Amino acid sequence: MAKSLLVISRQAPWSGPGAREALDIVLAGGAFDLPIGLLFLDDGVFQLASSQDAKAVQQKDLSANLQALSLFGVDEVFACSHSLDERGLTSPGIAQSLDSEQIQEMIDRYDQVITL
Template sequence: MSKSLLVISRQAPWSGPSAREALDIVLAGGAFDLPIGLLFMDDGVFQLAAHQNAKAVQQKDLSANLQALGLFGIDDVFVCRHSMAVRGLTPPTEAHPLSNDAISQLIDRYDQVITL
């Protein structure tokens, strides 16, 4: 049986390659039907903000990768409610907002956790 994997994305989409790498790991896992989840925390929640201009900061646009999550069977997408509130963002409908306590419980549910 496959071990479950939770990827925690904590970096803004424009702060370097970590945001893209987190999405690549999740999409690759989904392609192999691994039980996988994705959690956006801290500045990683900026990846979910609408109307980003990736070219302005010379970064790759991650919106297509985010939209592909469902196509790869990635339904367990979560977002830290506190991180969204502190940054003045509203959780998108495609991500389940979680409290800090719920995040601790979520992490405990997975066999392996990768933080980027």
């Protein structure tokens, strides 16, 4: 049986390659039917914000990758409610909002965790 993997994405989409790499890992894992989840934490929740202008910061838009998660069988998508509140974001969109206690319980369910 395959070990489950949780990828924690902590970087804003425009702060470097970490956000894209996290999504790439999750999409690849989903393509191979790996039990995989994705948690947006800290500035990573900015990836969930709508109406981003990636060209303004000379970055590639990640929204298509986010929309593809379900196509790759990635249904375990979470966002930290505290991180969302701190950054003035209201709706996590495709992600389920979790508080700190729920996040710890969720992390404990995974065999391996990668943080980017």
